[in-house]
Amino acid sequence: MDSFTQRRRRDLILAAVLAAIAACVPFFVKDVYVQNIMVLTLMYAALSQAWNILGGYCGQISLGHALYFGLGAYTTALLFTKFGVLPWFGMLGGGIISALIALALGYPTFRLRGHYFVIATIVIAEIGFLLFHNWDYAGAALGIDIPVRGDSWAKFQFTRSKLPFYYFALVFCCVAWFITWWLEDSKWGFWWRAVKDNPDAAESLGVVVFNSKMGAAAVSAFLTAIGGAFYAQFVSYIDPESVMTFQFSLLMALPAVLGGIGTLWGPVLGAVILIPMTELTRSFIGGSGRGVDLILYGTVIVVISLARPDGLLGLFSRRPASKGVPQ
Amino acid sequence: MGLLYGLLAVGLALIFGLMDVTNFAHGEFLMLAMYLTFFLFMFWAVDPLLSIPLVAAGMFVFGAVIYLVIIRFAMRAKANIGMVQIFATFGLAILMRGLAQFFFTPDYRSIPASLLGGKTISIFGVFLPVPQLVGALISIAAFGALYFFMKKTDFGRALEATREDAGAVALVGIDKNKVFALGWGLGSALIGLAGGVMAIFFYIYPDVGASFALIAYVTVALGGFGSVFGAFAGGIIVGLVEATTAMILPPSLKSVGIYAVYLLVVFVRPRGLFGSI
Numbered sequence: 315m316d317s318f319t320q321r322r323r324r325d326l327i328l329a330a331v332l333a334a335i336a337a338c339v340p341f342f343v344k345d346v347y348v349q350n351i352m353v354l355t356l357m358y359a360a361l362s363q364a365w366n367i368l369g370g371y372c373g374q375i376s377l378g379h380a381l382y383f384g385l386g387a388y389t390t391a392l393l394f395t396k397f398g399v400l401p402w403f404g405m406l407g408g409g410i411i412s413a414l415i416a417l418a419l420g421y422p423t424f425r426l427r428g429h430y431f432v433i434a435t436i437v438i439a440e441i442g443f444l445l446f447h448n449w450d451y452a453g454a455a456l457g458i459d460i461p462v463r464g465d466s467w468a469k470f471q472f473t474r475s476k477l478p479f480y481y482f483a484l485v486f487c488c489v490a491w492f493i494t495w496w497l498e499d500s501k502w503g504f505w506w507r508a509v510k511d512n513p514d515a516a517e518s519l520g521v522v523v524f525n526s527k528m529g530a531a532a533v534s535a536f537l538t539a540i541g542g543a544f545y546a547q548f549v550s551y552i553d554p555e556s557v558m559t560f561q562f563s564l565l566m567a568l569p570a571v572l573g574g575i576g577t578l579w580g581p582v583l584g585a586v587i588l589i590p591m592t593e594l595t596r597s598f599i600g601g602s603g604r605g606v607d608l609i610l611y612g613t614v615i616v617v618i619s620l621a622r623p624d625g626l627l628g629l630f631s632r633r634p635a636s637k638g639v640p641q
Numbered sequence: 642m643g644l645l646y647g648l649l650a651v652g653l654a655l656i657f658g659l660m661d662v663t664n665f666a667h668g669e670f671l672m673l674a675m676y677l678t679f680f681l682f683m684f685w686a687v688d689p690l691l692s693i694p695l696v697a698a699g700m701f702v703f704g705a706v707i708y709l710v711i712i713r714f715a716m717r718a719k720a721n722i723g724m725v726q727i728f729a730t731f732g733l734a735i736l737m738r739g740l741a742q743f744f745f746t747p748d749y750r751s752i753p754a755s756l757l758g759g760k761t762i763s764i765f766g767v768f769l770p771v772p773q774l775v776g777a778l779i780s781i782a783a784f785g786a787l788y789f790f791m792k793k794t795d796f797g798r799a800l801e802a803t804r805e806d807a808g809a810v811a812l813v814g815i816d817k818n819k820v821f822a823l824g825w826g827l828g829s830a831l832i833g834l835a836g837g838v839m840a841i842f843f844y845i846y847p848d849v850g851a852s853f854a855l856i857a858y859v860t861v862a863l864g865g866f867g868s869v870f871g872a873f874a875g876g877i878i879v880g881l882v883e884a885t886t887a888m889i890l891p892p893s894l895k896s897v898g899i900y901a902v903y904l905l906v907v908f909v910r911p912r913g914l915f916g917s918i
Contacts, residue, residue, distance in 0.1 A: 375724065422908045430907055432727075433862045437900040440855060444897050560855070564731060571724050608739025615732030619725050620714045 322499060325578055329495070333488050340477055347597075349476045353548065355589040356483035357541055362569035362581035363490040364537035369567060370576035371494075371503065372530040373510025374424070375432050377563045378439030382412040382535040384446065384558035386542025391458045391552055392451075405543035409536040416535035417528055424527045436560060443558040460550040479548050486544060487582075490537055494578055497533070506530055510576070538566070572618055574627030583626055665727060666707075666734035667857055668850025670829055672741060674700050674836020675845045679750055690775070693837035697830040704829025705822045707733070712825065713818060734850075741847035749844045775838070783834050784873050787827075856896070859903045878902070
């Protein structure tokens with residue numbers, strides 16, 4: 315146990331150092347385009363961390379997290395545009411709504427296993443997408459344009475600079491990381507790993523499998539919705555296409571998978587590699603409209619998932635190298 | 642339409658049930674088959690009806706190659722095997738879509754005229770579009786052939802056996818990779834059939850597969866993984882449900898009915914209608 319405690323302390327220190335470095339980066343990087351990518355990277359790192367709680371630690375592979383993301387974004391945007399409620403409350407409200415919906419959906423879906431569960435999550439998110447697509451009050455297919463009402467932290471709108479968004483994303487990312495770090499060593503964390511490895515055995519040992527899945531789903535959905543609320547304010551325009559599609563669910567899971575699922579650092583590492591790559595390929599060679607960016611992106615995903623099934627984090631594994639037989 | 646969904650799903654079911662692999666590039670396989678039909682028509686003026694066997698053969702080779710090049714390695718993964726498969730095939734899907742955009746451009750294409758295109762036939766006063774009717778007939782024939790194939794031939798039995806227990810099969814001298822590669826080929830050939838038929842009455846563009854892929858997954862899961870018959874029955878149900886929903890709800894919501902039925906079925910019976918695993 316001692317080495318486990320030591321490792322956890324080391325993780326915490328490493329996280330603090332990285333966060334401090336990340337906080338200083340904007341002093342040296344003034345380019346707005348690069349800052350934009352940094353914001354997105356941090357956001358996806360946090361989202362992927364949220365996905366990782368349910369998908370990685372608890373082993374319930376959800377490919378429908380776009381639903382929670384969209385709910386967060388829509389709750390914030392609707393409350394703000396229709397009732398003038400400040401985005402901060404919208405964010406919280408979206409989080410709570412998403413967590414409640416995750417619990418309600420978890421009730422039937424957690425009885426499903428394997429492919430049946432994965433497909434159910436996709437299908438549920440798709441239903442959400444179609445409903446929002448046809449919901450006139452929420453702008454239907456046209457979406458919602460969030461009007462500019464100022465430039466302040468109170469209204470969570472910043473027109474002059476991307477930096478406040480960057481710092482919010484950094485805090486969000488740190489919070490998501492810290493929650494994962496904290497849960498990893500809690501009763502829940504052990505339950506989740508037990509459920510992931512062998513639900514039947516866990517059940518027989520007294521782990522309430524169903525409840526622990528529900529807990530993971532609620533935390534995961536809450537954090538995802540916060541990300542959605544942030545995204546709505548960041549881009550100030552949302553429509554079902556941009557926040558609720560299946561592609562989006564995959565984008566949340568991918569960093570964790572590339573980095574190493576069910577690990578503390580996997581989502582962060584994955585996002586740092588994947589998001590800049592996606593954005594750069596899209597803007598530098600995607601403009602031609604001929605899909606070269608997709609070709610590259612797809613190839614990288616195939617190669618990484620085949621070459622490093624346990625994620626890139628496996629490269630830095632503390633286990634002796636001889637154990638990992640090269641494939 | 643339901644029979645076509647069935648055909649589309651049977652190909653997927655074969656791959657799904659065969660080795661528990663989720664092929665997220667399923668829709669892109671369909672897209673490729675449709676383009677193959679299109680180009681055979683454009684360059685060599687082969688009528689879609691005649692090119693269907695050619696496309697199926699081409700897809701057979703393609704599927705087997707994909708298995709040998711990608712899936713074989715994905716299945717060898719020791720950790721997170723489910724995720725590796727999902728993301729390897731998902732990456733493949735993006736790659737194929739990108740390649741399609743690159744080589745075929747994102748334009749919408751359609752086959753202007755064929756032996757069957759745009760014709761209707763009247764049976765007992767009900768007008769039916771001929772392409773759909775032929776598609777349905779081909780689906781039934783293909784399903785019958787597949788059913789016979791799975792139950793009566795050595796290869797079919799080997800496939801079933803490998804699905805049951807790959808380890809034990811290796812002991813009696815069956816090459817797992819060969820069987821799986823053939824299974825992938827066969828599954829892809831069925832997608833080829835479906836694509837060949839669908840090319841007659843759908844627009845063809847690089848993203849066309851995506852719109853059918855989710856319905857195919859739902860169809861398979863509805864019928865139950867590992868059950869070829871279930872996939873076919875699922876297809877018919879999905880077709881009927883879609884037609885019914887389209888009458889009640891606005892057209893853009895017609896898939897909601899399918900998804901709702903799927904959820905209802907698996908909540909009541911978590912193994913799908915005919916699932917046995």
